[in-house]
Amino acid sequence: MSSGNVLCTELGKRIRSLRRGKGWTQIEMAAYLGINRGHLSDLEMGKREIGLLMLQVIAKGLDTTMDKLLKGL
Numbered sequence: 001m002s003s004g005n006v007l008c009t010e011l012g013k014r015i016r017s018l019r020r021g022k023g024w025t026q027i028e029m030a031a032y033l034g035i036n037r038g039h040l041s042d043l044e045m046g047k048r049e050i051g052l053l054m055l056q057v058i059a060k061g062l063d064t065t066m067d068k069l070l071k072g073l
Helices: 003-021 026-033 037-044 052-061 066-070
Strands: none
Touching: 003 037, 003 066, 026 037, 026 052, 052 066
């Protein structure tokens, strides 16, 4: 597995953990963020690379910062 895939996978796990910590389903979070549930699912599973703008949207939606989402990855 390439380092890019590892990064996507670990970031996806972090996003999923924060989402679950809020008690949200993927459907609820996707609706809140105004994105497709399938897109969110792909991000959480590390199947899709996340762009900076999407990272910013997700961070804001999870009441965190991009820095905190990426720290230690």
